[in-house]
Amino acid sequence: MPNLGDATRGRILYGGDYNPEQWPEETWLEDVRLMKDAGVNSVTLGVFSWAKLEPRPGERDFGWLDRLMDLMHENGIGVVLATPTASPPPWMGHLHPDTLPVDQDGRTEWWGGRQHFSHSSATYRRYAAAITEDLAARYGSHPALTLWHINNEYCTYDWSDEAAARFRRWLRDRYGTLDTLNTAWGTAFWSQGYGDWAEIHTPRHAHYLKNPTQVLDFKRFTSDMLLECYTAERDIVRRATPHLPVTTNFMPLWVGQDAWRWAEEEDVVSVDLYPDPRDPLGAQQGALVQDMTRSQARGPWMLMEQAAGPVNWRGVNHPKPQGLNRLWSLQAVARGADAVCYFQWRQSRQGAEKFHSGMVSHAGEQGRTYQEVKQLGAELARISEEVTDSHSGSDIAVLHDWHAWWAGAQDGRPSTRVDHPDLLSAWHRALWEAHLTTDFAHPEHDLGAYRLVVVPQLYALTDAAVDNLLAYVRGGGTVVCGFLTGVADEDDRVRPGGMDPRLRDLFGIRTLHEWWPLDEGEHVECDGFRGTLWSEEIEKTEDAETEAAYKGGELDGLPAVLRKGRAWYVSTLPEPEAMRELLARIAAGTGVRPVLDGLPDRVEAVRRGDLLFLLHHGRESVTVEVPGTHRDLLTGATVTDEITLGRYGAAVLKP
Structure with missing residues (x-):
């Protein structure tokens, strides 16, 4: 199967989600200019574009996406093309209420947000397959296309009647007989024995504690149903483009997905990562997710989303201090990422996430956020050739x-x-x-x-x-x-x-x-x-x-x-x-020792191949002893025996 290397071609992918349908077309040319200035070489298109692509059932409007794909190719920017199935159009829920998920209290979750689909709905799956087939047929041979991105952040639960029917089929496949299920679930407790498969439902709201193994199996079932949705779309695009890798983005350590099993079904493992910039352990949380994602990928992986500045979903949304975005991005590269991307390119002016930062913030080209994004793009280009041929590992x-x-x-x-x-x-x-x-x-x-x-x-x-x-x-x-x-x-x-x-x-x-x-x-x-x-x-x-x-x-x-x-x-x-x-x-x-001895507090040292990444998570300058002579790939400077790192400083040293 293809892998991330087939998409990167020896460079670190740099860019993010691009939602140009939110902007007039004259803005697109300005976006391309800014992307090129910032070293952006990859954008993700179409993640939430279903209503734009299929304004009414069965209709297709691809003209705007045709122009964007051509525009990206003309300017040397690769496209990660997403299937838009994470956010169905309003007409789907209106015409087909069976596509809407139901919570454990029996309440329907309506459209107006996102992820409003039932993973078990045959109607939803049919529409999702149809739009995916048409995208694959239209753009499979487009020269801008480098990678497929299926759906987005699979994270829906569903307690509906249709989900219950699928749950019963899943249980039949797992246990075979009701006697085996009753034994596994311990239904002798509290008179819960089942005599007919039709008696089994999703574990909805109960008077007191629910059967723990029923709840456990429902979590397994949910992960499996979402995985079925992913693999159905993945298989469609694979048939059209067997040479291109396919991914979907994990949320970090999300409870609803067995990510070990999911990773086996992906060509590229990707993750979204949003540590709190005010959390003194934010860098450690980032390292944990990066280590886990690299291990799931068993090699290079993709940072699909991060924030260039503040997010919009915490109670208080703090911006990233100057230099922190660069530092945390380089931390991801140190721990195996061959792609550094953001949600999103340009900060939205309307909608639920208008206060979530973009690579181009509301402050525009002169804003600190874009200027830091531009600096990082240049540095990633500087180290790409050395980094993408190296790997991380541990004892x-x-x-x-x-x-x-x-x-x-x-x-x-x-x-x-x-x-x-x-x-x-x-x-x-x-x-x-x-x-x-x-x-x-x-x-x-x-x-x-x-x-x-x-x-x-x-x-x-x-x-x-x-x-x-x-x-x-x-x-x-x-x-x-x-x-x-x-x-x-x-x-x-x-x-x-x-x-x-x-x-x-x-x-x-x-x-x-x-x-x-x-x-x-x-x-x-x-x-x-x-x-x-x-x-x-x-x-x-x-x-x-x-x-x-x-x-x-x-x-x-x-x-x-x-x-x-x-x-x-x-x-x-x-x-x-x-x-x-x-x-x-x-x-x-056991003979396992740190990468470097005597590291100052708040300095992280990580080896990727023969490269040594030094990452300073503090605000005061520190001096780090690095015996021997090295070249800092970020600056080109020669380093002998020691290096001084300033506030949120970083170095990538090659012997």
Whole structure:
């Protein structure tokens, strides 16, 4: 299959969503001039253009898009052509109410926004296929076309009757018989046994707690139905243009998509990334998403959307300080991106996102935003040739699984304060602050290439995943695991003893007596650190070592951090500094070290191939020791032994 390299042709793609239908045609020529000045070489067209392309059922208006495609080609700007199926025209919902999604309270979600489609609607799928077929036929051979972008941010749930019918078919395929389903769902509890497939509905609003496994399967079903919508359109454009790559854009760590499975269906993995510029951990959140996306792509990936300035959907929408857009863009490149793009090119004057920034803001060409965009374009062009031939990698893998997340997020759990993304971020933060780069992996992936595997939390694990972890440690690997891991199987059935017995044996846990969740503001004292969020009453085996014990209270003297051979178990959440020191110590024991020693605070060092990216996330100048002689590809300057980075400074060093 084609990949991102077929679209980039040895350059970093730079540009963003372009919505010219919002502007008079005389503005298009001005846009092209500004794009060329800024080094833009790629635009995404048509994402929300369905009503413009099909103003009435079956009619087509391609003239305006013909002119745009030709205009882009004439000016050397490639086109990522989107199917417009994320936002159906009003006539569709008006004529075909079955295309509209229904929420869990039975209320219809109407048109007037976006993503107002039922993933299970046969009518919606038929119209989506028709417009995709016509786009592929008309533009498949156009010389401007470099990449297909299917839909946009797949994120809809649907509890409608049509979705229920599809859900029943999905369940039949998964379980075969009602007896098997009743066993998997544990329907002996609360008299929930099903005697007819017609009795099963989507898990709508209930008087009290819903069946957890039914909810888990509904999340699996939703991801699968959205994936069916994607692959149907993907297959259409592939038939017309088998030489061109196809993508759709993930939202970062969104709960509704099993992105591991989705990534296998994409030629290019792409993501939208919007860290809060006021968040002191915004750069770490960006690094987490970038590491995960690179791992899903297993190579170069595409930053499909970011903001050049403020967004419009937070309570208070702060702009990016001068230099931060450049820094975070280069961070994405350091961590494997071969495309740096934005939503959107020109800031809208009307509509729901008129206060969401664009590469050309309301301030226009002289505005700081565009001037910074122009500077970045020149710098990306300067490093493109070196960067696109290089790759990122790591000796550490962090395990993550959407199904474990879905199962662990049920109601009626020991603590609603335990949040899977927060735990994932806390463990990744510790590694990031220790200057240790990481990959992400699914718990059933081959882990043999990694020296250290980190498991922040995987509440539910399949037998295959457990066996995979055991085989990894038997093969000489080191694993460090957080609490509430391996509690349940894939049906959300609690394992014997409250944790898979094979994992208890791996970590040296004889008995897990009780979980002791902690309230907000509560902590436990441990040897050398304080634990937060969670604690556990554990009895260890004789061959396990207590690396840190609880001090005082009900758990006094019991293990907080336990080790058996190369398997570590952490039964609380150490405060950030302690977590960083613990993981750095374990990593060092496996031979994994930071990219550079002695890095100043707020400086990130990342290797991509033989290139060293230095990224300064602070406002005060710092000096970084870089032994040897290098050339800074951003400036062309020669660097010997040390370099000074100013506010939000960056360097790309080549030996």
